[in-house]
Amino acid sequence: MHDLTGADIFGVYRTTLAIVFGTYAVVKTVHFVLGWQTATSRASRPEAIMRRWLVVSLLRIRLRRLSWELIKTGLLAAVFIYLVWVQT
């Protein structure tokens, strides 16, 4: 899939896709983390209660019930990382 100038169109498409979606994912993640960090780091009482509730909720997540989902996600992530590594 080469054009007249000899550039690989699929390669360009792939690189553009990686840059655009990579940037989008990083910006969204940082925004999410900063949002929660700001919301929970205030010293007032409602935020302190919210922080405690969050900590308790996180601790009470029943990982055993979600273990099969986590295993599947982990396996898929490993396959994906392997495929990326093969291509680099």
Place this chain on the structure above:
Amino acid sequence: MTAEKGSTSTSLADLPLDELIRYGRELGLLLADDTPQGEALRLIRQRQELLVSLDREALLDIVVWMRRPVRQSAGKEALAREIAGWDGAKFTGLSDRGLNALARLHGIEPADNESRGHLEKRLAHRGGLWGRVRRKRRRVMGRVVSRLVEGDRQEAPGEYRFLPEDGQPSLKREIETQGVVGGIARKLRGVADDYVREKLDEIEARIDRKLDEIDQRLAEWRDREVANRLRILRITLIFSILVALVCLVYDYFRPR
């Protein structure tokens, strides 16, 4: 005592398996959900015999050391229930008799003339490697969570105080100390107070049940939400893998 023990054994044998397992766990036994009824019954009876042979004062020492709220007159079974959930590995401040009783409750029989240090070590190593890892993990988690929730303030624990005992002074004692009218009035007020307290307890229990229901629903919602997020993540990963495979095939067939 024998008749009481006989009736307890009979009622224990009559209990359904799930109740039996719950009762055993309350006494500190590690019972799996699929423990056979006979085995559960045998272990519970063994635990009851152990409780009979243990010194109540030693159990009280453990509960006070753990700083669990109990009445000074609490029976051995009530004390054993308080001790049941304990899974620590530090024994600073616990009396020798308390340490011996704690070891026996965890299935470790202290040898004659065994030093305290050695017994502490055996108790700390119970549950094998995974038990130690679990305790270590809890210690680290406890440190992190307490820092998150309580901040840096560390308050020294005050002197331990037992829960107040049930029961009120007799009418005779009331009249002796308050006079006839004052004594009777105080007794009547006590009865009214008891009634109000009973009603308040009922209301509190109802509110607790409601709160438990809300908590249960919230927990289900949270688990569902996490599962949903994981599903979305999995779908994204599947598509990413498909695209990566297409790229791989393309790279393979690309003219070089």
